[in-house]
Amino acid sequence: MEGPTLMPSVKSACFVIIHITIWIIVPQLCHSPVQATFGTTPNIKHIVIGRCFTYTTLVQPGLRYDCEEIWMQFEKAVVQQSSCNVTEEHYFEMFNMMPQIWPCDSFLFWSKTRMLMHRYAAVFSHFWTLEDTLVGYLFNDLIWCGQEEDSGYFDFNYCPAWSTCRTHPVYSLWKQASQNFAEMACGNITVLLNGSIVNAFNRKSMFGSVELDSLNPQRVNYVNIKVVTNLEGPHMFRQRVEIKQVVWIIQIDSCSQGSIIELIQILWTRGFRWTCTESDLTLVILQCIQDLNQPRCQMLANSLLQQKDLTST
Ligand SMILES: *[C@@H]1O[C@H](CO)[C@@H](O)[C@H](O)[C@H]1NC(C)=O
Numbered sequence: 001m002e003g004p005t006l007m008p009s010v011k012s013a014c015f016v017i018i019h020i021t022i023w024i025i026v027p028q029l030c031h032s033p034v035q036a037t038f039g040t041t042p043n044i045k046h047i048v049i050g051r052c053f054t055y056t057t058l059v060q061p062g063l064r065y066d067c068e069e070i071w072m073q074f075e076k077a078v079v080q081q082s083s084c085n086v087t088e089e090h091y092f093e094m095f096n097m098m099p100q101i102w103p104c105d106s107f108l109f110w111s112k113t114r115m116l117m118h119r120y121a122a123v124f125s126h127f128w129t130l131e132d133t134l135v136g137y138l139f140n141d142l143i144w145c146g147q148e149e150d151s152g153y154f155d156f157n158y159c160p161a162w163s164t165c166r167t168h169p170v171y172s173l174w175k176q177a178s179q180n181f182a183e184m185a186c187g188n189i190t191v192l193l194n195g196s197i198v199n200a201f202n203r204k205s206m207f208g209s210v211e212l213d214s215l216n217p218q219r220v221n222y223v224n225i226k227v228v229t230n231l232e233g234p235h236m237f238r239q240r241v242e243i244k245q246v247v248w249i250i251q252i253d254s255c256s257q258g259s260i261i262e263l264i265q266i267l268w269t270r271g272f273r274w275t276c277t278e279s280d281l282t283l284v285i286l287q288c289i290q291d292l293n294q295p296r297c298q299m300l301a302n303s304l305l306q307q308k309d310l311t312s313t
Pocket residue numbers: 082085
């Protein structure tokens with residue numbers, strides 16, 4: 001019952017190579033999630049405990065969690081280690097204090113589609129993302145680390161970048177949270193990927209490195225992949241620079257080409273059923289709301305208006 005099988009040979013069709021003899025500077029596409037120059041988010045204790053009470057009182061009322069105790073376990077995990085030495089295990093006691101169960105068919109995973117994912121999840125309120133879990137809600141957008149030595153204090157002046165340590169306190173928490181979330185996933189799950197970047201499916205992303213491996217084929221019915229491309233069309237990026245020559249590659253990652261084939265092969269090998277869509281109407285409409293002047297949106301609007309004319313005459 002797998003989706004359509006895809007020929008590996010189409011891989012080579014995904015590149016359009018253009019040689020041009022001028023130099024154009026392309027802005028860097030990757031940013032580090034944690035800025036090296038910032039320290040722990042100021043007032044982190046008040047933010048986390050406040051969010052915890054908001055969550056348990058307003059967002060998911062009726063759930064009983066000990067917000068003060070969750071904070072204490074978190075603080076203990078972070079400040080008793082040096083800033084680059086906090087592993088997932090250090091957070092185990094904190095995670096034990098916040099067990100959570102989600103309904104099946106509601107799990108939404110995403111990679112490099114954060115803004116759109118938020119709008120999508122707002123429209124389909126049955127979807128749950130990691131940010132809707134208690135741990136995701138508490139720590140979203142925060143930065144934290146202990147001081148270099150095991151001093152018992154957060155470092156509010158400076159935290160190392162993720163890339164500089166193997167066991168960064170922020171990374172380890174998200175890694176464990178992502179793993180727990182994916183292990184719980186059941187029924188149909190949805191994965192929102194960005195078809196306008198170099199690797200829509202990236203083995204180094206949280207989805208590719210943690211969540212995918214934690215999904216259980218016995219619990220998951222279908223993995224429904226949705227690939228979204230930017231309305232302006234594919235991104236161009238500079239692949240290789242030779243003397244007086246820039247090689248441009250137009251990347252189009254879709255269900256049948258580029259990195260998503262790799263994802264589908266992994267799913268297939270592990271016994272998952274899957275589907276893959278490239279032009280989900282809801283997602284295109286959500287993108288168009290932001291930018292109606294795009295030709296693709298004009299076309300869509302015209303075709304919708306025509307349909308309306310047909311039905312009203
Ligand atoms: C990191 O933690 C391990 C075990 O918790 C410890 O043996 C090691 O010395 C620590 N390294 C640093 C740089 O603090």
